[in-house]
Amino acid sequence: MIAEHLATLMDETWGFFTNQFFIRECIIIFLRILLFPFIRRLLFTHIRRPLFIRIKNYLVTHIKEPLFARIKGLSFNASAPRNIRCTTIAMASPSRPTHMQLQSPLFRLPRELRDQIYGYYLLCDTGLKYDFDKNKLTRADGEHIDLSLTYACRQAAAELHGLALRLNKITFRTVSPGASRYNVGMFDMALGKLHMKKNYLLDQIAQSYLTDESEGLICAVYPQFAPLLQTWRLEGPLLQTWILGPMMLGTYSDHSYGEPPSVYRDFVNFALHVLEDIPHSSKSSDLSILPHLEPWQHPDDEALEELLGIAYARDSRTRLAPGQVVRRATVSAASCAIRFLKALPTSIRSELRQVDLIEDRESVAYPECHVRGLIPFCQENEKLRIHRRVDLLWNVL
Numbered sequence: 001m002i003a004e005h006l007a008t009l010m011d012e013t014w015g016f017f018t019n020q021f022f023i024r025e026c027i028i029i030f031l032r033i034l035l036f037p038f039i040r041r042l043l044f045t046h047i048r049r050p051l052f053i054r055i056k057n058y059l060v061t062h063i064k065e066p067l068f069a070r071i072k073g074l075s076f077n078a079s080a081p082r083n084i085r086c087t088t089i090a091m092a093s094p095s096r097p098t099h100m101q102l103q104s105p106l107f108r109l110p111r112e113l114r115d116q117i118y119g120y121y122l123l124c125d126t127g128l129k130y131d132f133d134k135n136k137l138t139r140a141d142g143e144h145i146d147l148s149l150t151y152a153c154r155q156a157a158a159e160l161h162g163l164a165l166r167l168n169k170i171t172f173r174t175v176s177p178g179a180s181r182y183n184v185g186m187f188d189m190a191l192g193k194l195h196m197k198k199n200y201l202l203d204q205i206a207q208s209y210l211t212d213e214s215e216g217l218i219c220a221v222y223p224q225f226a227p228l229l230q231t232w233r234l235e236g237p238l239l240q241t242w243i244l245g246p247m248m249l250g251t252y253s254d255h256s257y258g259e260p261p262s263v264y265r266d267f268v269n270f271a272l273h274v275l276e277d278i279p280h281s282s283k284s285s286d287l288s289i290l291p292h293l294e295p296w297q298h299p300d301d302e303a304l305e306e307l308l309g310i311a312y313a314r315d316s317r318t319r320l321a322p323g324q325v326v327r328r329a330t331v332s333a334a335s336c337a338i339r340f341l342k343a344l345p346t347s348i349r350s351e352l353r354q355v356d357l358i359e360d361r362e363s364v365a366y367p368e369c370h371v372r373g374l375i376p377f378c379q380e381n382e383k384l385r386i387h388r389r390v391d392l393l394w395n396v397l
Contacts, residue, residue: 127169162351181329188364206232262369332363334370
């Protein structure tokens with residue numbers, strides 16, 4: 001209102017100017033630059049009483065917002081008289097997205113201050129923990145994770161995207177699942193039986209199937225097993241007895257010939273694939289590639305049943321009842337982390353910063369190598385830091 005009255009007065013006083021519209025808009029801009037910072041400083045700094053708050057709201061509603069709209073839409077007619085040198089003024093509007101919520105006090109703050117507020121809003125002192133049965137995260141102190149602010153508007157959702165994962169540490173622990181304990185135990189038994197079959201099969205066919213070409217391919221990847229391959233070719237099978245039964249599942253898996261067991265299992269799988277791919281006249285129908293499953297995987301019911309059918313073929317009497325495997329059905333923390341990370345989109349996984357693995361109990365399915373399944377996630381997200389803690393009393397001693 002003040003700006004409008006002064007502009008009208010200038011129109012009546014300076015009517016002799018050719019371009020009165022130009023003078024009018026310049027006065028409005030001048031009042032905007034000098035008058036409103038003083039009013040704003042007066043209202044926001046020195047005046048706190050309700051009466052002046054109402055005056056402030058009235059001024060903002062009836063003067064400031066219409067004036068902003070006028071300045072934002074300021075333009076000059078290109079067909080102005082040529083005797084007046086009129087330079088186009090580029091009124092650069094703030095680079096704000098169309099969904100800026102300027103009516104909210106939160107979004108009128110600088111982004112740096114908003115980020116600090118978001119940090120206090122999302123940070124949990126005890127961090128987040130993983131719920132295996134629900135396959136989601138919860139607060140370690142048992143409280144509910146409050147993300148209601150992300151549903152306020154699109155700008156809040158964009159600024160809060162992934163911030164909870166960047167700020168909070170996520171803890172995974174060894175877990176004994178509820179409904180799937182039997183499946184976890186049977187997967188451990190089937191995995192050990194499958195490796196024993198692969199180990200025995202490679203030992204029995206190596207002398208007949210190994211050639212210079214296949215031996216060269218295997219040694220190129222696993223040179224540390226070159227003496228073993230030569231021994232197989234010269235002396236034949238090293239394992240003379242094929243023992244079945246659940247009590248002997250670790251008989252052959254423990255023989256890794258001086259290498260880590262996980263490396264030896266990878267060597268057996270790779271050697272069988274090489275021998276299958278290279279044609280050989282003496283191949284029989286008994287040579288078939290058994291499925292290769294990583295120990296940290298979580299197969300569904302259909303895949304587990306197929307695995308059990310292969311591992312316990314012609315030996316169904318060794319399949320245990322549910323009560324016999326429940327006590328060993330514990331999933332490693334690394335396996336839980338892999339299961340959770342696989343369920344996340346890539347854009348969400350890239351926000352992770354710190355993961356803690358607490359291996360406080362003995363787990364199933366060769367838990368010592370489960371952390372290898374996290375390598376692709378570390379390669380994908382270079383800022384991710386994983387700390388693994390192992391309880392020696394319950395896992396090693």
